[in-house]
Amino acid sequence: MALPSYTETRYRIWHYVYIAICTFVFFFLIAPLFVIFPLSFNAEEFLVFSEGMKNLDPDAFSLRWYKDMIYGTKNPWGLAAKNSFIIAIFATIGSIILGTLAALGLSSRHMPYKGLIMATLISPMIVPLIISGVAIFFFMAKAGLAATHTGIVLAHIILGTPFVVITVTATLSGFDHSVTRAAASLGSNPLNTFMKITLPLILPGVISGGLFAFVTSFDEVVVVLFLAGLENTTIPIQMWTGLREQLSPTILAVATCLIILSTLILLSAELLRRRSERLRGINR
Amino acid sequence: MSSETKQILTTDGIPLEVSLKKAEKKNKIKAFLLVAPLLLFLVITYIFPIGDMFMRSVDDRMVTNMLPKTFKAMENWENLDELPPEEVYRGFYEDYKLLAENQQHGKLGQRLNKEKNGFNTITKKLFRQIKRNKIDESVSIKEQINKIHKRWRNVEYWQAIKRTAPPYTAAKYLKGMDMYFAADGSIAQVNEDRRIHRILWLRTLEIAFFVTLFCFIMGYPIAHLLATLPMKYSNLLMICVLLPFWTSLLVRTASWMILLQQQGIVNDFFVMIGLVTDDNRPEMMYNKVGTYVAMTQILLPFMVLPLYSVMKTISPSLMRAGKSLGGTPFVAFLKVYFPLTIPGIGAGCLLVFILAIGYYITPALVGGASGTLISNQIAFHMKTTLDWSFASAMGLMLLSGVLIIYWIYNKLVGVDNIKLG
Numbered sequence: 001m002a003l004p005s006y007t008e009t010r011y012r013i014w015h016y017v018y019i020a021i022c023t024f025v026f027f028f029l030i031a032p033l034f035v036i037f038p039l040s041f042n043a044e045e046f047l048v049f050s051e052g053m054k055n056l057d058p059d060a061f062s063l064r065w066y067k068d069m070i071y072g073t074k075n076p077w078g079l080a081a082k083n084s085f086i087i088a089i090f091a092t093i094g095s096i097i098l099g100t101l102a103a104l105g106l107s108s109r110h111m112p113y114k115g116l117i118m119a120t121l122i123s124p125m126i127v128p129l130i131i132s133g134v135a136i137f138f139f140m141a142k143a144g145l146a147a148t149h150t151g152i153v154l155a156h157i158i159l160g161t162p163f164v165v166i167t168v169t170a171t172l173s174g175f176d177h178s179v180t181r182a183a184a185s186l187g188s189n190p191l192n193t194f195m196k197i198t199l200p201l202i203l204p205g206v207i208s209g210g211l212f213a214f215v216t217s218f219d220e221v222v223v224v225l226f227l228a229g230l231e232n233t234t235i236p237i238q239m240w241t242g243l244r245e246q247l248s249p250t251i252l253a254v255a256t257c258l259i260i261l262s263t264l265i266l267l268s269a270e271l272l273r274r275r276s277e278r279l280r281g282i283n284r
Numbered sequence: 285m286s287s288e289t290k291q292i293l294t295t296d297g298i299p300l301e302v303s304l305k306k307a308e309k310k311n312k313i314k315a316f317l318l319v320a321p322l323l324l325f326l327v328i329t330y331i332f333p334i335g336d337m338f339m340r341s342v343d344d345r346m347v348t349n350m351l352p353k354t355f356k357a358m359e360n361w362e363n364l365d366e367l368p369p370e371e372v373y374r375g376f377y378e379d380y381k382l383l384a385e386n387q388q389h390g391k392l393g394q395r396l397n398k399e400k401n402g403f404n405t406i407t408k409k410l411f412r413q414i415k416r417n418k419i420d421e422s423v424s425i426k427e428q429i430n431k432i433h434k435r436w437r438n439v440e441y442w443q444a445i446k447r448t449a450p451p452y453t454a455a456k457y458l459k460g461m462d463m464y465f466a467a468d469g470s471i472a473q474v475n476e477d478r479r480i481h482r483i484l485w486l487r488t489l490e491i492a493f494f495v496t497l498f499c500f501i502m503g504y505p506i507a508h509l510l511a512t513l514p515m516k517y518s519n520l521l522m523i524c525v526l527l528p529f530w531t532s533l534l535v536r537t538a539s540w541m542i543l544l545q546q547q548g549i550v551n552d553f554f555v556m557i558g559l560v561t562d563d564n565r566p567e568m569m570y571n572k573v574g575t576y577v578a579m580t581q582i583l584l585p586f587m588v589l590p591l592y593s594v595m596k597t598i599s600p601s602l603m604r605a606g607k608s609l610g611g612t613p614f615v616a617f618l619k620v621y622f623p624l625t626i627p628g629i630g631a632g633c634l635l636v637f638i639l640a641i642g643y644y645i646t647p648a649l650v651g652g653a654s655g656t657l658i659s660n661q662i663a664f665h666m667k668t669t670l671d672w673s674f675a676s677a678m679g680l681m682l683l684s685g686v687l688i689i690y691w692i693y694n695k696l697v698g699v700d701n702i703k704l705g
Contacts, residue, residue: 011613022509025502029584030524032539033531035549039542048547098322105318110311117319119694124330126690128642130659131679134666135333138340158330161322219532222644226666239534243649247541255535262530266523269530 033259040065040252047247065253076233077254084234087149088217091156095213098157099164100206104198106165107172118165125162129222132159137226147229155223160213167212171205171276204276211269215262334683341677344453347445350392351379355449368442373426376445377419380407384414400444406433456677461485481661481678488657491575491647492640496587498580499636500629503587507628510588511595525592529585537646540578544569544650570652578646583639587632594628627696634693638686658682 003015043062044050052060069077102121105111124132136155137146145151179201183193199206221236228237235254242251292300348355353375361368383389389411396403409432413419419428430437447469458464458471462479466472473479506525510518528536543550551565560566568574598621606616644659651660658678665675 018505018509022506025506025584026521026524028502028581029528032536032543032581033528035539035542036535047542047545049549098325102319102322105315105320108311108315108318110308111315111319112312117323120326120331121319121322124326126638126686127334128638128644128659128682128686130642130644130662131334131337131683132330134662134672134675134679135330135337137666138336138672139329139333142336154329158326161326165322215530219534221534225663236532236534239532239538240645240649243534243538243541247538251538252542255532255538258532258535262532262535263527266526266530270526 036252036255036259040249040256042249042252045249047249047252065249068250069253069257072250077235077238077250080233080235080238083149083232084218084236087152087156087232087234088214090149090153091160091217092210092214094153094157095160095164096206096210099161099209099213100168100202102161103165103168103172107169107175121165122162124158129159129220133223133226136223140227146227147232149232152224152227152232152234155227156213156217156220159220159223160216163212163216164206164209167209168202168205171202175201204272208269208272208276211265211272215265334680337676338680340673341456341680342452342454343673344448344455345451347392347395347448348451350383350388351376351445353379354445358446358449361446364443364446365439367426367430367437367439370424370426372442373424373429377414377421377425377429380410381414384411396444396448399448400441402435403441403444406435406441409433410436456674457681459674460678460681484656484658484661488641488659491572491579491655491657492637492643494576495579495583495640496633496637498576499584499587500633502580503584503591503632504625504629507588507591507595510592511598512600525585525588528581529589533582533645536582537578537649540574540581540650541569544574544577569650570655572651572655574650574652575647575655575657578650579640579643582646583636586635586639590631590635591625591628594625594631598624630696631693634689634696638689638693641686641689642682 003012007015038053039047039049041061041063042050042053043060043064050060106114106118106121111117136158140146140151140155143151145154175198179197180193183197184190188196219236221234221240224232224234224237225240228234235258239251239254242248294300294303296303354372355375357372357375358368361372380389380392383392389407393404393407396407410429413428413432419425435441447465455465460481462474462482463471464474506521510521510525513521542548545551546565546567546569548568550568551560554560555562555565568577602620602624603613603616606620607613611619641657642659643657644663647655647657648660648663651657659682662675662678662682665671665678
């Protein structure tokens with residue numbers, strides 16, 4: 001954003017103030033994430049930068065907290081990671097199936113009570129998590145699903161579907177319905193049309209909604225805290241417990257892994273978004 | 285249709301109108317069937333349980349079910365300022381005896397004690413008399429019970445029992461606002477030093493409001509920068525917004541716990557620039573400051589993204605036109621650009637406010653005692669005191685607030701306009 005040469009001094013000053021403010025805000029957003037990396041390699045037990053680290057002494061750095069994360073007997077991170085992945089994968093599949101079907105119905109122009117139904121389907125995203133947690137807990141307790149994987153998966157499907165509904169509906173808004181009619185006129189049955197025509201076209205929206213559902217489930221702690229027993233512990237629960245009791249460097253090692261995971265997810269989401277925009281012919 | 289105009293028929297010989305309506309109906313059913321699985325799933329697992337929360341929050345059937353004979357007899361208790369007639373005493377005695385046999389009498393005593401202090405003592409005395417078979421059922425029960433303790437002769441205690449008769453109560457909602465039903469049935473305020481819930485509601489609103497304000501102040505400039513920079517730079521900077529957005533909430537809270545601790549980097553920095561002395565480091569965590577800082581950073585992407593998507597659609601030529609018509613850059617911004625961004629501001633602010641008002645995890649970890657919100661209180665009653673009906677009542681009070689905001693949001697922006705990423 002170069003300034004034109006005729007800019008007055010006060011606007012020039014204002015421009016630099018503006019750039020400074022923006023720099024500060026970007027720093028505020030991103031810097032906290034980067035504190036975690038170096039401290040997770042700390043050789044000592046304290047969560048501050050030791051003198052050795054400040055002098056870049058190689059002895060001050062170690063992988064002991066990563067070893068503790070993987071082999072540590074006290075830390076059930078292995079079980080938690082396994083549970084987290086199983087729950088998130090099933091919740092994602094469930095959210096994708098239910099959410100995509102609903103989005104297909106919702107974007108049909110024949111859909112009755114569209115606004116009301118959309119508001120209902122999106123509600124788990126708007127209702128504060130603590131209230132969702134209480135309500136879902138009451139249901140799961142009555143259904144005998146509290147402290148089971150099934151119960152948590154169902155709960156995460158509830159929380160994850162709104163994202164799929166939103167992203168797929170958005171993708172379908174630019175969808176040319178004449179292609180499905182063309183397929184039908186060429187003798188394709190509805191299922192075949194969906195699999196061969198509709199699905200490939202809306203796939204970016206489906207996958208990006210799926211990513212949201214996955215992250216929601218993988219990161220969810222409020223509802224899980226109500227539902228999980230000892231057997232169903234997940235990474236967020238372990239982190240929550242750890243952060244409440246004592247902030248140990250092992251948590252930072254886990255956090256580093258989670259940041260790497262979220263970076264990967266961010267990159268795939270961005271690639272998908274661009275691909276989807278290209279497919280739908282949106283030029284920016 | 286007049287008889288002269290010929291009805292248009294399809295090839296099957298059915299009138300076109302009928303055939304079209306049939307097709308329309310078929311399409312409607314088809315669309316609805318696609319939505320049905322999710323709708324049904326949500327109604328069963330989510331919408332009904334929220335209704336269940338409501339039932340629990342107003343449910344007061346415990347005493348009603350425990351003292352059926354008493355309440356039946358109380359229907360004939362006419363002058364409420366005098367002690368009830370013999371039949372009420374007898375009904376109460378019979379109900380209580382049954383409860384004592386089933387070991388349920390303690391629950392009743394505790395529940396009635398909440399209604400009127402001192403009940404626990406006199407019900408226990410009655411229990412002892414019943415256990416020792418001291419009560420003779422062939423003579424007046426009223427006189428025998430009245431002899432057990434002088435409080436049984438006080439009509440206020442019988443009035444208290446009568447007040448518990450209705451199966452539903454709004455008492456939990458009043459408790460959530462630091463009020464209660466007084467002895468005469470009117471609504472009274474609790475003592476000023478015990479009004480904890482009102483403080484929490486106000487604090488929740490205050491924190492949600494200021495977090496929204498901070499997010500707006502910080503989010504507006506960077507959304508503007510992202511929308512006006514050339515694509516190749518803005519894509520890179522966008523990562524600064526999206527990476528926190530995709531990163532685990534607990535990871536971000538953890539990083540603030542490290543930064544804000546007393547020996548943490550923020551304090552180190554303050555000492556370095558001479559703002560505070562080394563032995564006088566301020567406490568920045570476990571209070572409101574921690575909640576504000578962490579929540580602002582965590583919710584900032586939710587402000588930036590809607591703002592950005594609106595600003596992206598504003599053509600830069602509009603600002604140029606404003607300037608060419610003689611406006612200074614400030615005037616052009618204020619009169620042209622800013623009004624065009626108002627839909628984005630509305631969307632971002634409401635989204636952040638809705639999220640902030642129900643926040644739980646971050647305040648619980650960095651908030652300490654003075655930085656916790658109403659959600660923490662709900663969780664406390666769910667897990668620690670196990671007063672689920674009170675937790676439900678407070679949850680629904682919070683929910684109704686959120687739904688009002690959601691409704692405004694829907695009117696202003698429309699739910700289907702929510703954009704993600």
